[in-house]
Structure formats: structure tokens, C-alpha cells
Amino acid sequence: MKKLWQKTGTKTAKIVHKYIISENLTEDQILLPYDIIASIAHVKMLNKIKILNDKEVSNIIGSLKEIYKLNEMGNFQLAGKYEDCHSAIENFLIEKLGDIGKKIHTGRSRNDQILVAIRLYTKDKIKGLEKASLSLAKQILKFSKKYEFVAMPGYTHTQQAMPSSVGQWAGNFIEALLDDLKLLQCAFSLNDQNPLGSASGFGTSINIDREETTKLLNFAKTQVNSLYCQNSRGKFESFTISSLSQLMMTLGKIANDIIWFTSYEFNFFQIDKSLTTGSSIMPQKQNLDILEVLRANVSVIMSYDFQIKTAYHNLFSGYNKDLKISKHALIESFNITLNSINVIETVFKKIKPNINKLKKSFSKDIFATDLANEMVSKGIPFREAYKQVGENLNKIKIPDLQKNLKSKISLGAPGNLGLNFYEKELLKNCNEIINF
């Protein structure tokens, strides 16, 4: 393996290769297209500042596009051949273009090259997650509307608390997803800063034009201080994953609720058999493995956040190889989160409430608060009403469920879920993404 930095006569110990270069360079293969896009911008800028002439630029960009296409067709494998995607690009250019290729690295370092590739990758992936989240939110909205007034017990402390509805249960996740979208946008904005041109972390004596690459790569701004560019490695990734973990927490709660609601004891929902798996020993089992693995994946994403933050901890300012591990953590986090959104969207397509069972599932006690409130409307102070009802729980009768739900019309209560509000919000978000 040829390394950019290899000095004549020196040899790198095998254990170095083994330990620090991941065997299959999976992450670098994924980042390669983004590295190429950033390299094209870099080359154009070098042209603007007269380091490269027009012909050199056209040659280099031609070759970079060639790699891009080869890679798209699976014909540019890094594994075993290169130290990383950055070396691969330069080596390819030198082989192809000779001395011209040797100029590509002018005014940049692999340190800022990896930063900019990760930023472009991250922005791309966040946009993808936003689309998927919106699609999921729309699916849940459809579900909520369909079952808006299907009565279902509401729980606090895992105990029946007050009457609720399938619409309220499902609707609550739409609002969570809308909040999660805002956090994703916050992470996007943090990553929307161009680190290219910070070189190894201390700039370069070549008078490069950083604003030019910022413009070419469509970044909102240039990340100014070149040392900060390096110090933000790990920081931005961990914040990004932390935002993903919020989205995963929402999905995990959906998964966990459904696991319980489809249990024999609750039996509130019926899920399509095609989403269940079986047991090797118990002939009757239909398990929701996908939702259980999804729950566990919440902790996987959380652990990646923690992993990067701990690796970052007590590191001296400037580039440190420690944060290499953040590539895997980040890419895995995006993959898992996107797949998890798809799982939950499929689930909402293939699940329906057991309306009869739900009707029968209400305990009498669950209506105690409603009874107390009725007394309040007759002028009895709430604490007094509370006390009286509490001492006469056995007198409670189960009311008409539909009427009960629809009578609660304060904003966000079962009779006034505000689903239209979500619809508007979703539409607004969709338009923003389309116009992006």
C-alpha cells in the first residue's frame, strides 16, 4: 500500500496497518463521493488563485469525475489498496496525470479534507432523514385521523389513568417528530460551515480563497478559525448523533408501546403477520423482533454519542487521530436511524386497533377524574370533589365513550387533538424541503 507520506527507506510495521486501517475501509468508501465533490471545488478555487491553469483544472476535474463514476458502479474499491479515500484520489490523479496530479494537495491537508467530506455527507443524510421523518409523520397522521375517536385507556405509572383515544396516542408522536425535525435542522445548521482550507489546522501560507469553496459547495458560511475547524471534529458529530438519538427515542417509544399493546394481555392492536417472526421451539409464537431490535438500536445510537464525547474528552487542541472512530459512529447512526424510520412507517401501515377489545378494556376507576370535574362544574371545589369521588369509587359507572372523548375540547385533549395543526406544519416542512 502506497502512502502519501511514506519516506524512502522507511517501513511501516504491519501492526500499524492492522490496527488503524479498518480492513474494508467501509466508511471511506461511503465518504469518497463527497471527497470528490469537495476536491472539485478545491481545484476550481486553485484555478481562481492561479495555482492551477485552466487545462490542469479541466484534466483534474475530468479524472475526479471518472473516479466518481467508477465508484458509483462499484469499480473503485479502496480496500487493501489505499490508506484512505483521500490518498486514493491523489494516487489516482498522479497515476493518470503525473505532475499535475501532484498539485491537487496544494493548500489543503487530509485533516480538512476529511472534515469537509463528513460535513457534506452529514448535510446530505440529514436532508434524507427529514424527508423520511415527514413521510412517517404523514403516515401517522393518516392513522390518527382514521382512528381519532376510537377510545383507548390512557395510562400514568403503567396504570389506567383517564380515558384517551387511539388518535391521541398516535397524534402525540406526530408532534414529537415535528420537534425532532427542528433538532435535525439545528444539527444541519451546525454542520453547514465550510472547514475546507483550514489545512492541518493552522491555515496555509498559500493565499487560498476559502469563501470561494464555501460558495461552490453551497455552505451557509465559512468556519473561520482554522484551529477551531479541527477542534470541532467530534463536537459536531456528537451533536448530530445526539439529535438523531432524540428521533430514535421517539421511534423507540412507539416500538415499546406497540410491543405492549399487541401483547395477549392488552390486545389493543393487531399487526400484520408478515411483520412477525417465529420461534424455533414454540409453534404458536409471532414475535415483533423488528420492534425489539429497534428499541435496542435506540441505545446503540446513544452509545455512539457517548463514544465520541468520551474519545474527545481531554484531547489536546488540534487534530488527533482519536476521532477517526467518529466516522464509523456517525455513518452507522445515520444508517440505523433511517432504517428505523422505515420500519415504523411500515408498522403504521400494517397495524389496526382491535376496536371491540379496546371498548371492553376500560376499568371503571378510569372515569373518576371526569366525575370529580362534573362536581366542580356544579360549584364544588376541586379538592373536595376529588375527595368525595375517591371515597365512592365503587359508584362509578362507565359512560358513553364517544361522548366522553368528544366532550373534552380544550386544546390537545381527546376531543380537540389539533390534527389539522399538524397537517399544516407537515405541509410547511415539505415545502421547505422541496425548495431546498
Next chain:
Amino acid sequence: MKKLWQKTGTKTAKIVHKYIISENLTEDQILLPYDIIASIAHVKMLNKIKILNDKEVSNIIGSLKEIYKLNEMGNFQLAGKYEDCHSAIENFLIEKLGDIGKKIHTGRSRNDQILVAIRLYTKDKIKGLEKASLSLAKQILKFSKKYEFVAMPGYTHTQQAMPSSVGQWAGNFIEALLDDLKLLQCAFSLNDQNPLGSASGFGTSINIDREETTKLLNFAKTQVNSLYCQNSRGKFESFTISSLSQLMMTLGKIANDIIWFTSYEFNFFQIDKSLTTGSSIMPQKQNLDILEVLRANVSVIMSYDFQIKTAYHNLFSGYNKDLKISKHALIESFNITLNSINVIETVFKKIKPNINKLKKSFSKDIFATDLANEMVSKGIPFREAYKQVGENLNKIKIPDLQKNLKSKISLGAPGNLGLNFYEKELLKNCNEIINF
């Protein structure tokens, strides 16, 4: 201890008190003023919807303000007397006003009461942190300007890499703080949603006016779905702490750098003795205990984020007492972060570079890249220049440091740090906070 829910004839086991009611109710004591503010808004709304008449409202608000003042003077101790700050308020009102007091809890639950108090507290604390962060950023800006061109080695992999400056080192943290401010604003915006009126998580049959309390309490919007209000407990807190942890990571990096830079081996900075502590056995020691504890506090904040997320994991939808622990985690996180900002601000007031030592601290090798770039400007392809310099490291001569720094004028390099840009940003942020 009188509990709102205590039924006649039943007794609560001692171990319940011991295990779930924190002995000194420290957190509730801190949240009490916010609970009162929210209670006043609640009462005004109950008046608007005719549950309370004008006289009742005026009586209740009078008593609420009395508690507020008593508490401010340290004369309203919860410990030992009350289950929590919510019970304290109601009990006080009932003792004082009789039946009128029994009406305060109409249309609300402790579940939304704690939520709204925490939101108000959080918004208040974030504003405080923003101010403190800006003050710190200004202090570092002053420092950066003063020592803008004091040469200092730049490091990658803990090894001398390229020439840098005290200004570049310090300036990088200003930009980090500006990013951290944006994350704080993101957390603020998440918390700027009114949960009051969601009651125990399923609304109420009383037709309360939630938009009214949203307006009275100056929230940006109402958090609609009442179940989501409950499900967002822990979620919002963990995101908030996650944002604090980003700020702490910035402070921790400053602390760690300074610990190394003030070591005997580096000796780049001199810190005022009043900030050091001594050893019980070694007469010469002057230790930076405060910066070491600050480093450790980064992990404390990180652990609070993790603690809440794990407690949240696999919880059934609706209120669960598990998230009680988030009160302590949140409040401690704010306290530690604010104190840590103050520590770093003090440090920047009491530290100065050892200019002579810094001058002598440069290795020859650190100029290798500059030399290669010089060759590039003569038309030699970068990789070629790199190779030649690499094979002739012993020929490098230390240049004029000032000239070297000032020659690097691409944005963010030592000769063009963009400090003015930060100044503008800080000013903009300050204005926003003042106008808040």
C-alpha cells in the same frame, strides 16, 4: 406530612417517604418560584373561563405572591413539611383561604405543573448561560486581540505541526462559544412550548383556555397533544443537557490546554497564583485544581444526559415517576455549567503568555510545510515539494516568526484570524439578549 392524595384511614409506609422524597427537597425549593408564576397564570385563566370569580382570583394571587416573597427571604422551607412544591402551594392556599384554595387545582395535575415549572426554569437558566457565555467570549476576544501575533507552536497529534499564535489558539474558542450559543438557542426554542393544561396527560373535561396561559407565561407556542406533553418529559431535559455538554466540552478543552501549557515542560503561560492550590506534602506545588475539576465536570454533565436518556428508555407512554430524577440532573447541570463559565472567564483574566519562552519553543521542523509551500509558489508540484523538504529537514532554518504569521492571510489562518467578525457576532448576540 400531609399529602394531597392521602385517603382517610390509609397510611404510607416510611420507606416510601425515605426513598422517593429527597430529604431536603432542594430541587423543589428551586422550582417553587416558577411554580408560583405558572400558578398565577393558571388562576387568571380559571377566572377567564369563569371557574374563579374576581375576588377569589385576587385572594389566591395575593397568597401566591406571599409564598413567593416568603421564599425569597428563605422563610418558606419545604423540607420535612411537604411532599413537593406543588403540594406546598395548595396546602398553603387551603390553610389561608379555605374552600377557595381547594379550587386552585381545577383543570390541572401535578404532572403538568412540574412540566411548566421546569420549562420556565430552563428558559430562565438558558438566558443566564447565554449572558455568561457572551461575557466569556468577550473576555477571550480581548485576550486574543492583545496577543494576536504572539507566536506559539501549533500541534497535531500532540506534536509540533505548524506555526500558530496565541491569538489563533484563543480565537478558536470564541468561535466554538458562538456555535454553542446557537445550540443553547435551539434548546431554548424546544423548551419554549407551554405544557400547562395537559393535566395528567389526557387533558381535562373542564374547558380550560390553554392559549391564554401560553400568552400569559410568554411561551412561543402551546405544546398541543396532552400525552406528548408527558412524553416530552426527559426528552427535553436530555436535549437541553446535551446542549450544555457541548458548551462544557469547549470549556473542558480550554482547561485541558491550559493545564498542559502551564506545565514545566511547556511553560507557555503564566497564571496568577491566587488561582492555584498547594500540596500537603510537596512544598513547591501550585496546582490548577479548578481546571482539573472543570475537566471532570465535563464528564459529570455528559453523565446526566446519559442518565436521563437511559431512565427514559423503554418507558410506557404517559407520566412515569422514573423521570423525577431529571430534576436533579437538570438543575445540577445548569449550576455546574454556569460556575464553569465563570471559572474560565476568571482564568482568562489572570493568565498571560510567557512571550520569551514561547519564542524559544519552536522546533525547526515545524516550518517544513511553509518551506514546501514556498517551493510550490516557484512552480514545483506540492507532492514533489513535500518530498524534497521531507528529505532535507535538517536544512530548515527558523524564520522571523512575526513575518511568518502575518504572511498567512487566507481566512482563519494566523495572519487573518477574523477577530472582527467575532466582535460583530458578539454584539449582535448581546443586542438580542438585551431585547429579549
Next chain:
Amino acid sequence: MKKLWQKTGTKTAKIVHKYIISENLTEDQILLPYDIIASIAHVKMLNKIKILNDKEVSNIIGSLKEIYKLNEMGNFQLAGKYEDCHSAIENFLIEKLGDIGKKIHTGRSRNDQILVAIRLYTKDKIKGLEKASLSLAKQILKFSKKYEFVAMPGYTHTQQAMPSSVGQWAGNFIEALLDDLKLLQCAFSLNDQNPLGSASGFGTSINIDREETTKLLNFAKTQVNSLYCQNSRGKFESFTISSLSQLMMTLGKIANDIIWFTSYEFNFFQIDKSLTTGSSIMPQKQNLDILEVLRANVSVIMSYDFQIKTAYHNLFSGYNKDLKISKHALIESFNITLNSINVIETVFKKIKPNINKLKKSFSKDIFATDLANEMVSKGIPFREAYKQVGENLNKIKIPDLQKNLKSKISLGAPGNLGLNFYEKELLKNCNEIINF
């Protein structure tokens, strides 16, 4: 506040006091008795090596015992007066004994003083946890025996899987606790090494006799390398808390199971009302707050482990103040774990199965595997039997539950739970603790 190391004419900034000396020195107050015990051993050793004569020793030990007693009666408050428990001891001795007191610190540092105090504290607390765990295990054993053959569905994937029993459910936690005990013993053994005499981390030129204090303090061995003594700070604490977290995971699983089993939908168990708490708005609620907080406390303990490990991460060899935070983490972890054991023991005293409800809770499907196994006994290959049963689930009939359970006699199955084996193990463990 007088500090051992304060130099004439220098002043410590207020922010240093505020930030690094915890306001109430709670942890140091708890460690004080252990510090005194170690100090007595240190003094006896100094006598043996002739640094202190008999009279000096007798004076010093007298004064140390005085502090011990004062502290026991709550009359030796550190808060506000001293930097830490170590300074308090030396200051008291000097005030009382003058020059003699100034000799106590010969050949030691606060660095090894805190280490040895924490070790003695940890050993003491682990022994306490062992006793409490055994007591809990015995309580569960009693419960398991009483309800050994009360049928109860067994679950996989939160779905009814195969018939099980209350005895099997409860018995599984006894075996977990027996494993947890072994992990506690492992943590004990790690902590059973004497660090006293390592001074600040590099020994001392005074020829102290470390084996003597090892013997006097009843440590299993001397921790040899004095630098390792310092480097093991945080390491030992995190391993200890990691062991506690295993015990907490067992308790948390018990709590979580019971929360579900006492829900309206399962209704498998009845718990005494004295262990429940109520709602401020819902008159009917009886919540298991204690078990919910216990579940959350599992994540608190886990976070303390993570906190220390992260603080330890990337620290330079030798004493660093960062690990000061481990005192709070360790002490809180012991407190919470001990209290949590007591909670679960109380719960097992106040809970009983709803035998009739349990009987009716079995689905037909849960017997599918038993049916397949019956066919196996008639010579049909298992996979074949499995298939046939799977296609005829509707033909399953609910068998006699008692007979079903008792027919499963392979070790650990419902008919052969091995409770006697636990009884022997518990007895063995009790004897070991008594003989300790």
C-alpha cells in the same frame, strides 16, 4: 479557612473555594471516621520506625479518638471550616498538641490518605451490601417456596410463551443475587489493597513500613507501586460501581416486572396500599412510585460508572484532581443501592399473587410446545411435531396447570426449581459474612 499549604502573603481567589470545595463537604464528613482509623495505623507505624515516641503516639491517638467521638455525636462539622477531612485532622492535632501535631503528616500525603480512607469505606460498605443482599435473597426464597407451584404464564418477547410459575419467576432473582454477591466479592478483593505509604505517588525518602499499616488496617495485601496507587484512583471506584450496577440491574428487573404484573391488564399481584402513592388529580390512583424511582436509579448508578470512567479517560499518570468527583459518585452509589435493596425486600413482604386471576390468565397457545414435546415422546421428530402443532393451534386444550408444572423435572424447570440449592448457598454465604 486555613489550608495546610497556604503560603504567607498569598491569597486564594474566592472562585477557587467556590468551585472545588463542595459547600457542605458531605463526602468528607462521611469519610472522616475511615481517615481517622487509617491515621491511627499511620501513627503506630511512625512509632515503630521511631519517628514518633510512645508519648507522642499516645497523645495523637487520644486526640484522633476524640475527633472520632465528636464526629459520631455530630459535633465535628467540617463545612465552612476546613478544606477537607485530612486538613481537619491535622489542624485539630496542631491546635491541640502543637509541634507534635505537625508530625502526623510525616511520610504521607493527602493523596494516599484519601485513597486509604476510600478503600476502608468501600470495604465496609460492600460488607453491608452483602448482608442486605443475603437478607433480600432469603425473603425472596421464602416467597418462592410459598408460591412454588402457583401457575403463571411465562413470557418471551412480551408474549405468552410457555407455562411457568410464581416460584420460577421469583426464584430466578435469587440466583441473580447470588451471582451479584460474587461480583461484590470481586470488587471487595480489588479494594482490599493498602495504598497508604505511597504518599503523593512516588513514595517517600522516610523509610516507612508499609507492611505494618497493611497488617494494622487488615488489608489482604499492600498495593506496591506507589504510582499505581494513584493511577488506581477512579479505576477501583468505577469497577466497584460497575459491580453495584449489576446488583441494581437485578433490582430494576424485579421492579419493572412488578410494575407490569400489578397493572390493571395483568393483575397478577396485589401489593399493600401502604407502598403506593396517589395522584393530585385522579382520585382512584395507587401508584408504585417507589418502584419507578428504583428503575430510574439503575440508570443513576450506571451513569456514575460512566462519569468516573470518562473523567479518568486520557489523564496523565499520577494524581489529578479530576477524580475528586469519584467521592460523590461512589458514596451516592452505595447509598442508593443499599436503599434499593431495602425497598425490594419490603415489597416482597407486602406482595401476594392473585391466584384466581393467574389461573385465568393462560392463553391456549402457551401449551403448544408441551403438545409438540408429547408427540416427540411418541417418536415423532421434534421439527415435525412442531409443524403439526403449529398448524393446529386451535385444537389445543388447557391442561391441569399443577400437573403441567410438576411434570417438568429437568433442573431449573418449573417442577424442579432447585430452591434447596439456593438455601444452601445462602447459608454458606451467611456463614462467611458472620465469620468475616
Next chain:
Amino acid sequence: MKKLWQKTGTKTAKIVHKYIISENLTEDQILLPYDIIASIAHVKMLNKIKILNDKEVSNIIGSLKEIYKLNEMGNFQLAGKYEDCHSAIENFLIEKLGDIGKKIHTGRSRNDQILVAIRLYTKDKIKGLEKASLSLAKQILKFSKKYEFVAMPGYTHTQQAMPSSVGQWAGNFIEALLDDLKLLQCAFSLNDQNPLGSASGFGTSINIDREETTKLLNFAKTQVNSLYCQNSRGKFESFTISSLSQLMMTLGKIANDIIWFTSYEFNFFQIDKSLTTGSSIMPQKQNLDILEVLRANVSVIMSYDFQIKTAYHNLFSGYNKDLKISKHALIESFNITLNSINVIETVFKKIKPNINKLKKSFSKDIFATDLANEMVSKGIPFREAYKQVGENLNKIKIPDLQKNLKSKISLGAPGNLGLNFYEKELLKNCNEIINF
């Protein structure tokens, strides 16, 4: 893909395959040999209890051995063909042996099958780690002896504290490794319990002989309660990884120290160039990437522990698919830890102290404590001596370093490092492993 549990006419949705079956089944491929070994024991036991006759057993074992060999030669790929290693085994047997193959799953479930395979794997890997750790400890011992009295400053708070030696620095890690070995043995002992025969978690109506497989598989004991077998999944793995994290913390501290000690500013050690890597932009750089990645890997292992514990949190008793993620976490943790030991062993072979630089690296102040102790030996009380030296730091003279080190002869001090003690311990441990 054929699944054991697939019912005629039902189809599994593609997303289920995609989400829960890892594309390449890497972990199952690694566990396959252990699954085969356990299967052979299971089959022999079925023979003993007359479920299988001699001929059937001989046929099945023959086929199992065939898979073992095919797999060893890389000719038994699971990916794409099977759901997991368990299904692969049964499918192979059925294809090969027809009805006989359909009997292999009698009295077991994949739930206990995966448990026993993981236990066997874990025991195997721990033994491997023990050997590697001992080999590393011996390498460090050699290094410590060679440089036992090479003087080197000792640090507290990252500041020069007291004179120390290369031997003391290196020796401290041997003692850490000896402790880590004990923790590994503790994890081994926890895993040395046979879960086979617990079936899906509730035993089986087939009267299997669990003690027989315990004996055949060389487990120390049978894990009794079949529900506990399932509840211990994740528990044992997290404790195991927690023990590995302690070993990694030791290796990480070595790595971090060496990164600093080989920096330009310290320059205490020289490391062979073959272990360094270069920069793409800075011609002079020789970076210790391997040690930086190793530091980061400490946080990776820590995060796997946290990941499993969080996934385990709040799970209902009995098998849950969530803990599937623990396979990857465990296997990666073993791989990384073993590779990391090898890295550090190589480093100790290729590093040597810069003896001259070390000699010149001592500040005068570092001898202050020695001076105070000298005064103590003349009868001055320590605190008095401390004060006087502290006020006369400028009078300190650098002593003969060798003499200084050798004069400190209390156990564990630089003049009495106890290296022989380690030698004995290492020998004892080696013997135990050989005799295993």
C-alpha cells in the same frame, strides 16, 4: 431463506429481513464453532436419555463435525442463506439426514443455544486475553528492569512533583495488569455456568439431563433457574465488557503517557519510526496514530458496556430480541482489546528512554519534599519543615539522581519497586493458564 419457524402460506416482509438479520452474519459465523461444540454435547445427552439412539447420534455428530471443518476452511458461509447459525446447523442436518436431523432441536431452543455458544466463546476469548496480558506484562517487566534506575520526573496535576524513574513508571502498569487479570478471571467465573437446557426460558417437558451437558462442556456449574438463564443475557455480557474496559483503561493510560512523553516538549522516549505514520501536508511529521486510535478504543469498549446495559434497561423478564445487539458488542470488544494488547506489547519492544534528555528534565523544585524529609530526620516536625522549604525554594540544589532514587526504600518507592514480586505473580499466573 428458509426459516425454522416459517408457516406454510405466510410470508415475511422484506423489511424484517433487512432490519434484523445483519447482512453478513459476521457474529454468527464467529459463534458457529461454539454452537457446534454445544450441539454435540446436546446430542450426546439426548442419547443418554434415550431420545436418540447410538446410530442417530453417530450420524448427527458426524455431520456436525463436517460443518465444523467446512467452516474452518471458509466453506460454510451463512450470509444470505440462513437466518442465523442455529438454523444453519439444523437445516444442514435435515438436508443430510432427513428425519434424524429433525430431532436435533428436541429439548432446546435457539434461546439457550445462543446463550451456551456465547458462554463458550467468552470463556475461550478470556483465556486468550489472559495469555496476551501475561505476555505484555512480561514485556513491560523486562523494560522496567532494564531501566529500573533511569531517573524521570514524577508528576501530579501534570506538574513536576517528585523524582521518579522509568522503572517506576513502567512497573505501575504491570501491577495494573495483574489486577486486570483478576477481573478477567471474575468475568470468566461468571460465564462458567451452563445455560443449555433452559430452552426458551421455562425448561422443557422432556426430561433432559442438564448436569450431563455441564460436564461434557466443562462448565464449572449448571445455571439452574431457566428463566434466570434468559435474564442473564446482557447481564453477563455487560459485566464481561466492563472487565475488558478496565484492561483497556490500563492500556489507554500507557498510550496517553507515551504520546506525551514522545512529544517535542517532553522528549523522554524515542519510538521506532516503523510505528509512526506521516502527514499528507507536513513533511516532518511522525505521528503515533496507533496509540491515539488505541486511546479512542477505550471509549469504544466503554460505550459497548453502556449500550448493552441501556438495552437491558426496563426489559420484561424472559427472552427479548433486544439483546441481539450484545453479540456484536461482545465480539468487537474482545477483538479490539486483544489487538490493543498486541499494540502495546509491540510499543514496549520498540521504545527506549532518552536517558540524557531525562537527566536534564528535572526542575529544582521537584526535590523540595526530599529536602523537607531530610529536615524531619533531624527532628523538625514535618509541617514546620514543609513551611521552611516552601519559603526557600530558590535554595534547592539538584542532587545525584541515582542516589536519590536508591535512597527511597519503602515498598513501592523508586528504590524498592518490588519487581521481583511481579515476576513471581506472573509466573504463578502463567502456570495456572498452562494447567487450565
